[in-house]
Each structure stands twice: as C-alpha cells, then as structure tokens.
Amino acid sequence: MNIPFLGLAGGLSRRIYAAFLIAAVVPTALAGAIGVYLSLTALKNETLRNLDQEVTVRSQGIGRFFEQLSSELLYLANTRGLVDLTAARQSGDKWLLDAATKRLERDYAALASLYPHIYQIRLLTALGDEWIRVDRKPAGVYVVPRSELQPKGDRYYFKDAMNAGVGQIYVSPLDLNVEFGQVEKPERPVIRVATPVVGTTGEKIGVLIINLHADILLEQIQQMADARQGTAYLLDNQGHYVSRSAGSSQGAFSMEPIERLLEIFPASITRNLAEHGVSPVLDDGWIVAHAPIDFAPQAIEETSRGRWRIALAFPERELFLAVVNLYLLYVVLLVALLITAIGGYALSRHLLRPLEALSRETDAIASGDFTRQVVPVGNDEIAALGTKFNSMARRLHESSLAINAHRERLEAEVRERTRELERERASLEAVIENTAEGILAIGRDGVIHLLNPAARGLFAQTTALPDIGSSIETYWPQWRAIATDASDGGLRCDVELKNQIVSLAVTPTTDGFIVVARDVSLERAILDERRELDRQMFQMEKLTTLGELAMGLAHEIGNPLAGMKAVAQAMQYEEDIPPDLIEALKRMESEIDRLSGFLRSFHGFAAPQAIQPEACKLELILEDVLFWTRKDARSQGIDFTLSGFGDLPPVAADPHQLKQVFLNLLVNAVHAMPSGGTVSLHAATKGKCACIDIRDTGVGMSVETQSRIFEPFFTTRREGTGLGLAIVRKIIEQHGGSIEVASQPGHGTCFTLTWPFAWR
Template identity: 70%
Template sequence: MNFSHFSALGRLSRRIYSAFLFATVVPTALAGAIGVYLSLQTLKNETLRNLDQEVSVRSQGIGRFFDQLSSELLYLANERGLIDVIAARQAKNITLLQISTSRLESDYAALARLYPHIYQIRLIAADGQEWVRIDRKWDNVYVVPRAALQSKGDRYYFREAMEVKLGQIYVSPLDLNVEFGKIEWPERPVIRVATPVAGANGQKIGVLIINLHADILMEQIQQMANARQGVAYLLDNQGHYVSRSADSKTGEFSMEEVGKLNTIFPAAITKNLIESGSSPKLGDGWIIAHAPINYARQAIAENSKGKWRIALVFPERQLFLAVFNLYLLYAVLFAALVVTALGGYALSRRLLRPLEDLSKETDAIIRGDFTRRVSVSGNDEIAALGNKFNSMAGRLYESSLAINANRDRLEQEVRTRTQELEHERASLAAVIEHTADGILAIDNQSDICLLNPAAICLLGGQPARPGVSLTLFWPQWPDIVRDAMNTSLRCDVQLPQQIISLAVTPTSAGFIVVARDVSRERAIQEERRELDRQMFQMEKLTTLGELAMGMAHEIGNPLAGMKAVAQAMQYEEDIPPGLIEALKRMEAEVDRLSDFLRSFHGFATPHAIHTIPCDLAHILDDVLFWTRKDAMNRGISFKLESFDSLPALAADPQQLKQVFLNLLMNAVHAMPEGGVVTVKASIAENSARIQICDTGVGIEPPVLNRIFEPFFTTRREGTGLGLAIVRKIVEQHGGTIDARSTPGYETCFSITWPLTGNQYV
C-alpha cells in the first residue's frame, strides 16, 4: 500500500478510512478467532451433553420396562390361580388340577399377548419338569400341550433361579434359546427373568420363568447407532456384549466376550466402558457415552446383580467436521476483509470528496427540505450520481406532498380495519372456545399448534399443550396424514376407550382437524345390527320348526311301514344270513331316521338326549356300511387312524351316527373326481378330537363362514340343514365343531368331544 496517497486525502477521507480499518477489519478478525474457539467448545459440550442424555434416557426406558415386567412376574408367582394348581397337585385332585391349570394357562397367555416381546412363560417344578408353558410363534400365542412339556433341570438358569430367595427376581445373561438340545432357529438373543414359587408350607417348589426376546434392547441400541452413525453396545451382567452399527442388517447380531473390545478401542476407552467410568468421555480419538440399566432394585437377587449397560461410541473426528467448515469460512472472510480494505483505500480517493457534498444536501433533505440540489461537474459516474440525486430530490418533493395527503386517510382506514379484525377475532375465538366439537390446528411435523377445551377432553383430559406431537395421543395420525395430504378426509380413530370421528382439512401450514366422540353412536349401531341378526335367526328357527313338524308327520308313516316289512322278512324261512344282517341294519337305519326326524323336529324345540358309552369305531363301521358303496362308485376310499386308544364316548348313539353320516356324505359329495377321506382321532387334555378331512374341491372363505347356518347350501338338491343339525347335536353333547378349508385342496371338520373324569385318568 502506498501511504503517500493516504496523506494526500482530506481529513474526512482519512477519518473514514481509518474508522473503516479499526471498526471493521480488526473487530471482525478478533470476533472470528473468538467465534471459532467458542463454536468449538459449544459444539463439543452440547454434543457430549446430548449424547449422555440420549443414552441415559434410553437406559431409563429399558429399566422401566424391566420394572414393570418384574412386577407382573412377582404378581403371577403369588396369584390365586397358581395357589390353586399347587394345592390341587398336593391333594392329587385331578379334576381340580385340570380346571386350575387351564385357568393359569389362560392368565399366562393373556400376559404374553400384552407384552409382544415375551417369548415364553414357563412354570417349572423343583425337579426341572415343566408344568405349564406358553409359547409365541410370530404373532400367535398358544399353550403347549402337556405331552410336549420338557424337563429343564439341566439348564443353568433353572439351577440359579432355584437359589434365589422368595420374592426376589433372577435375571439371566444374554444367550440363545435351546429346545430339545438344539439352538432354536432363527437365532435370537434371549433374556430370562425368573422368580421362585412357594408351596403352602412356604418352601420353594419350583420357579416361574419368562423368556424375553432381547429385540426390545436391540431396537434401542440400533436406534442410537442410526441416529449418531456410530456403534451402539449392550453389555450384560456376565461379561458379554452385543453391538449394532448404522449399517447392521435386521436380525443380525453377534455375542462376544468383553475382552474383545481391547482389539477395537484403545485401552483407556475399553477400561472406561467395562469399569463404568465417567460418561461421556472424549479421548484417544473416540467419543463414548454409556449408562447402566437399573431395574427391580429392591427385588433383584444377588446372583443376578451385575452391570447391564448400553453404550454409544463413534470417532471424535465426526464431531469436528462442522468446526473444519468454520475454519474455512473464516479464512474466506479474512481474505475478503483484506480485499475490502485495499478496495476501500482506492475508492476513497475517488469518491469521498464528491460524496461530502452529497452528504450535506442529503442531510438537508432528511430534515425535510426537498428544495435542495447538488452541483457536480463532469460526465463520469459521480456526475451522473449528482444528476440522479437532483432528480430524486424533485420526485421526493412531489411524493412528500402526496404522502402527507394520503397519510391521514390511511391512518383512519387502519384504525377502522383494526377494530373490525379485533371484533372478528374475538367472535371466532368464542366460537372455537365453546363449541362441542374438538378443533385442533396441526403443523406439518404433527405438532399441536392450537386446540380448544373440547379437544383437550378428546385427548384424554391430559395437558396437551401446543408443541406436543399428536401422535402421542392418536398413534394412527401418521397414516391419516398420508391419506389427507392432498384432499379433505373423514375417518375414525379407534382408541382403547373411545371412537373419535375426524374431519381433516389440509392447509399450507398443516391440517385443521374437527373431532367428535362417536363411541356411543357406534355402540348403538352395533347393538342394533346384533338385534336385527338375532331377530332374523329367530324367524329362521321358527320356519324350521314348522317345516320339521310337517316333515316328521309326512315321513313318519312310510318309515313305520318300511320297518314292519323289514321285521317280517326276518322271520321268513330260507333267508340267507347276509340278507338277514342287511335287514337288521336296514331296521336300525329306519330307527335312526325316525330318531333323526325327531331331532329334526327338535331343532326348533330341543329335547333331552340319552347318553350311553359308545364305541366310536363301531359307530363308524355302521356309518361306512351305508356310505362305502356310493364312495366306491366315485373312486373314494376311507382311511381310519388312531381309534384303538380312544375310550368310549358318552353320547346318544343314533345322534352320533347322524353326525358322522352327514359329515362323511358331505366329504363324498365334495370329491367328484375321487380321493381319500381320512378320519383320525386323538386325545387332548380332557376331550377327544375327531377330524374328518377330504381331498376335494374345498370351500371358499365367504361360503365357509356360513356353512353352519340353517337353510344355507351350495348344492341344488341340498336343504341346508345337515351341518346345522350336526352342530346342534355336537353342542347338545357339550362339544364343539369347526371347519377349515383350502380351496382346490382339502376341507377338514374338527369335532371336540368331552371325556368324563374317569376316562381322562
């Protein structure tokens, strides 16, 4: 820079240029240096604080889940149903044991449905044999049959849980589930939570164990890894860990010894993580934050106490990428300041002197004297600027006159319009405040911006202040937003205690929602539909009763004649033995048909049944005698399985024949191209289960839902009463019947027939 030119400038030029240097360049450079340092420290401290808070919040959430699960486990270990089971086993009362065990299985199944992360619930006796077991397969919860219960006496978690004091909780380390000596596939990490169970004398007689999918923990650490693009860890109480990174695939995991961490991180970082050092910690090129998972603090057993922890680790360089951008920004800024200083020096020589005149005349115009003008000689840009200044001053003079004239008018209009807007706003606020429907304004991030008292009531009366996400109250809201993105939408939100009807209107800033509680309206509609269905069913049953009495009257007399002829022919001489046997069977079938007519008549007017011990194999032999010929003509064969071990059934033999005759004939009609009808029996708990399966055309789902309705049939020659009578007979005997079908493949009817207590033993 040539300072000789600087000394030649006028006093104002020197002062402006000096002020420019000391007021702009120096403070900006100093502020840049301080800004870089403070930005670095603030970013570091804020990131570490947020990181520690995130890990702590997630560990607390996991701890609360285990607290709730432990409370449920201690409650189940002392509930009345378990006491009844123990008492029944000690008293060797089989009937009471079956009832109390079924009730206990129902309670355990209800708990498993409540917690989707529960994998198994088991009650194991002191000898290691399972008493009760509830399993989850995918989304289905079912009770394991008693014949499939296993012995778990050799499992480490059973032995350690038996050592726990009554009223305390045992928590196993993280491992894989083993069934029948093999690791269950697909592999999933499992945590077992158990507590001992006491008998009437206060002695431990077994343990109650819940197998918990570790997915609930894996999801938390996966979310941390995704949010920070780092690696999240879960360390159990036995020196193992599982890690998840942002690029981990769903379902993949690997359990490792904590000692392996020494091969991944520096010794100081590994020691801090394993020995629960300070958190968060920054050093050796890494950032680490970890927090313990505290749960069931008062009830946890000594052999289960350990340092379950979650941790998040990522490289330190990731934190300072933004700081490097700041350094670059300030470097560019510094270069710009140097260029600006040099340019300011050059321009000041050319501009400042004429600008002093412009400044004086501008001050006059600022004071309101629009008659002032400036005189600048030359034909360069400065002269052009002077001419433009004079033109501007002239226009300002004209504009000032117009502005002064319009100012008063505009002020009056503003006052009038302001009063009108205030009145409209007050009216609208009163309408929104006192309307019976809930009104909410929701932004594009699903946060509540505005709501009235009626909306607060619809949100459960909770303090739903503006800024809170609507998804916390209505989990279905994201789906509603997707459907209402481009058009208005009316829909219902189904909540546990109420049904809310919504009218959603999209706006540029989000959505306007009008909500109303329609729970009572929906309940009334449902009750009305149920009453209509019951009235229609009663009308059908009344018609069936009239039809039954007419048919019984018209068919009864010919049946009596047929029976008389069959009885008379049996006393003829020279009758072949085979024909006599056929006549006896014919007479028996006539009797059965007569009984059927009476049961058909009794479909609308039920009558008492007379049960005797019935051999199911003998019953089926009689039924097959009448159906085998028709089946052979169609190319159909019968296959009977597992009837040797089936005890006698308490049933009305004629009605039992009617049941199997209808089902077998339906199976024959369902296989026009031939096939196999399989009839197999089994014993499950205190009932017999008989299945009749064909390989026919199957039944479509809409038809399958109505096959037991009276008068519903898909055959032109059918009456629609066969399966309705079958279900009525089965239900009169205390049993149940259901059907499943795969169209084009098979149809299977399952009958559950109750057994007596002696039969079960």
C-alpha cells in the first residue's frame, strides 16, 4: 500500500506525525502502565496471601484429623482389653484369650466405623504376625478370621514402628498396600499410623497399626488444585511427592522423587521445597506456597527430609491474564490513540502540501535536469525555501556545463596517458620475457600471477611445470615462512630443494610479492668443494705440526724415563731397602711404563711405520683379534657375531697394522656397551674393495661427537689418550681405504671400512 506523505520532505512528515503520536501515546501508555503495574502488584500480593492462607488452613485441617486419629490410636494401645489380652496370652487360658480378642475386635470395628478413611486396623505381635485385623470393605467393616491373618514381620513399617518409643506415633510414607506379597488390586495408596504396644512389665509386645486411605490427603490437594486452577503437591518425609492438577482425574497413583521437580520448577523453588524454605515464593514465572503437616505432638520424624508438606503452584502469567480483563482501560487507550493518529495525519498533510512540489523538482534535479524551477506561494519559511531552491538550481546548471567541458579535456588526457602506459608495458614485458633471471609475481595467498621463461626453467626438474594460477607452495614448500619474513621490507634468501638451490630476492607489494630467482646450485657446490679443500689443507698442516711436536716430546721425555726406570729397578735389588720403599719403587716403575706406552702412541701417530702390504684373509685376522678381546667382552655380557667374511678375497694390508685397526675398533665397541650387548661384524664386496660394518648396540654418539672422534687427543673416556681412532684413520688412508661413522644417542654406533682387495 502506498501512503503518499510517507515519502515526502525527507521524512519530515513522518517526524511531525510521530511527534503527534508520541505526545498522545506517552502519557496514555504511562498511565496505563502504572495502572496495570498497581493492579498486578495488588493482585499478586492478594494472591500470595490467599494462597499461603489456603495452604496453611488445609495443612492445619489435615493435622487436626491426624491429631484426633493419633489420640484414638494411643487410647486403643492402652485399653483394658489390650491388657486382658496380654494377660490371657501369658496365662495360656484359651477361653480368656478368645474373649479378650473378640472384645478388641469389637473396639477396632467401632473405630473403623467412625472414620470412613480407615482402611485397616491391625494388631501385630512382637514377631510381626497379625493377631487382630479389621478391614473396611464396600459392604462395611469386616473382621478378618484368624485363618486369613498374615505375617508382616518383614515389612519396613512394622520394623520402624517397633523402633518407636512408647507413646510415640509413627507415620509411614505414602505407598500402595501389599497383600500376600503382591500389590493389592485395584491399587490403593495408604498411609500407616502406628504405635508400639507394651505388656504388663513395660516391654514391647507388638504394634497397633491403622491403615488410612490416602484419599484423605489426595482429595485435599485435588480441591486446592481445582480452586486455584494450578497444581497441588503432597510431599512425604522420605523425599517423594504426588501431584494433582486442576480438573484431572485420580488416575494411577505414582510417587516421584523430589528431584523430578527440577523438570518443572527452577532450582531455587525446588531447593526451597526440599529444604523447608519460606512460603510463599515467587521465582522464574512460578508462584508456590507450601505448609507442613503436623500429624500429632507424639509423631516422630523418620529421616532428615523433615515433615510431610502440601504445596500449591501455578504460573505467574495467570495474574497477567486477570489484568487483561480490564477491557475498559484498553478501549479508552485505543480510542485516544486512533483520534491522535487521524489528527496528526490531517495536520501533516496541510503543512507539507507545499513541500510536495519541492520534492518533485528535487527528484528531477537529482536525475540530471538542472533547468527545473518551483513557484513560491506565500511569504512563510517554505516560500523562502522555494526561492533558495531556484537559486541553487541555476548555479547547479552553470556548474554542470563547466564540469562537462572539463570532463572532455580530462578524457583526452587519459587517452593519451593510456597510450604511453601501453608502450611502457610492452617494453617491460619484453625485458621480463628475455631476462636471464627468473621473475615471478606471487599473490598474498601464494598463487602465481606472473612468471617469465627463465622462471619456468627453474622448475625444469619438477614433474609438472607451474603456470599462472598454480600455488607456489607446491614447488617451494618454504614459501609461507619466506613470505612472512619478507612482509616487513623485503628478503634475500636461498631455497634448498631436492636437486637444486635457488637464490631469491623477495620484494613485497600491495597485492603480494615480486620475486627475482636464480639457480645457484653449481655455485654452492663449487663453494662447498673449496671449503672442504681448505679444511683438509688445514687439517694436514695441523697434523704435520702435531706430529713434529709429538716426535720432539717423545724424544725429550723418552730418554729421561728410561734412565728413571733403570735407577728404580737397580734400587730394588739393593740390600737393607725397607719394604715400603720397594713398593713405592714398583709403583714408580709402573707409572714410567704407562708414560712410555703413552709416548709410543704419540710415536705411532706422528711417525707410523712404513707399511708392508701383503694378501691378508680378514677372517684369520679377526680370529687373532677376537682371541684377545672375547674374554673381557664375555665378562661384560657382550657377544660377537660375524657374517660374510668367509667368501671375501684377501685384502692388501700390513697384517700388524690391520690387527691394530680392528683391535682399536672392537675395544671401543666394548667400552660403549657397559650394560652388555652385541657387536656385529659384516663384510661384503663393493666394487674392488671390501666393505666391513662394525656395529654395536651401545650408548651411541651425538652429532657433535661424531664430527670430532678422529681428531687427535679427543676422547670421551677419562682414561683414554684420544689417539686410537686418529691412528686407525691414518692407517686406513695409508692403505688406500676409508672409514665412516654413523650413530644415534641410545641406538648404537656403526663404523664402515672400505679396504682394497689384494688382486684387484
């Protein structure tokens, strides 16, 4: 529906109309809200008072009934007939026992006749056997014959009643009556009121129990629910409840745990009911009132749940439904609002009619027609607005003509500048296509937007060449980290791929990155080779200097040590030498031998003997070496395994130096396995050389240790000299072989030797 004034004057009509509505709605709505609030508050307070009063009156009425019934029960528990019955049972006189029993049956039948809610009256012995039982049947009160009496000693209510004190009243929870081990049909919810019965000497001889129809309580809560159109609840002292809603039939009887109320009420109301809180309470849209039931002053509480209670609850929204019935107030409000709306609409139309023409001309100017004018009527503010509008329209027309001329000049300049940019772009494309450097344009998301032929050549070793739209991370997995580092101001770095090294110069742009790439694999390989040669030259110079130093030390220290040993040995044969001094001389001789052995190691490293190679069977060499090492190895739980040596041809080696190589390697392997293990020796043919693996299951070595184990004087054992592996490598290299090591901490070590055969 199109309402004309709603689109006029830039919303001015709507504002004027809204002002009229607000002027009428605010006072009316405020007065109505105050009236509704006061009515709701008064109704709420009155409802709470009436609700609490009704629940209290109901609970008091139920309490008076139970108090009267308890008095009757206590009276029956202390009648003369019960005393006679006790005396007759003790005397064994059947005639007196039968007479006393019939007298009590008449008394119990008379009481059952006075109270229509009494379902059963029973006298149970101390063992729980029924002695007297009176039932209420539809036809009247009925005394059960002795032959139909039942044992009830296993029932909870009998045990609880027997535990009650003399003169106290026990009230059981609400449950269904059970006969002969089955729930009685039709189902009859009952409440049992009981008290202990004492004999002539004061001991408990049984229990007197009255079964009440639960209807006396259920009818009360049903009446409360119907009267208030809510839901009434009966809560027992065991934490269970039964409920009745307004207009509901009795239906099946069901006791629910009080925790199920959380499905109906908020936690605060459920907790208030469970903990006997204040009443009434209003929370989260519910009004709940509850009151305890005082059965009798002599009644006992069975659990920490407290006493029986009745409660009544209904939604708070019922109060608002009552307030809605104030039809007259709402009719007045509606009429006032309708009159205000009509008056506001008429006044806005009268005031804003001159603005309609101004709005139409404004739309025309907005569409590009600057020749439009309005005819001012009158001398008020709107007429002045029309005059100013005409002046504005003329200036806009003049400005439009000037803007069109300037636009034509700008378009000519743009066309000329575009042709220049096209020429520059063609030149730049030629440079990019023919440069030897790879150039790529990569977006922020890693997608390739440009790459020249040189850049495609960088990916020649990949299975699929990249193209526009490909992801650079497919070819350079490191790209994400490179882009992050280059975002702040550019980056120069190398990308190490599987078969090549690419040098990158990355420059960030607003849309991504410009990358200049170059394959530097050959340059890096040449540089690495040069560094390796420099390292080997330095190592050779260091070893030469170290050898000269070792020879000098061996010569300068060896001669004095020989003299010291000769003197020590001569002094041991002198007469009258104390035993302590002889022991000291022997220790000195032992230390001199140790230093001499150390100097021999120096000599072997600095100036090893000239090799005299001959054809050697590795299997025979290892037999000699293992003969000297196997005993110490077995004492530490270490085994040796050999494989592949029997099929190998002889190798060209000096047998003594070859034994020294294997002896040093096997001793190191034994020392690397303090907790025992296995040393595996495997041999195989590799071209013109024998390839021997010596693998242990010891502690292994770190990468740093592996890089230094062949250096002179480097050792990981406190008692080692650090020359064993240096001598081993020097012997192997003199024979034209090589040695490599592979190890991981905790996973053992493997030395791999290559040794040339004698006949190849």
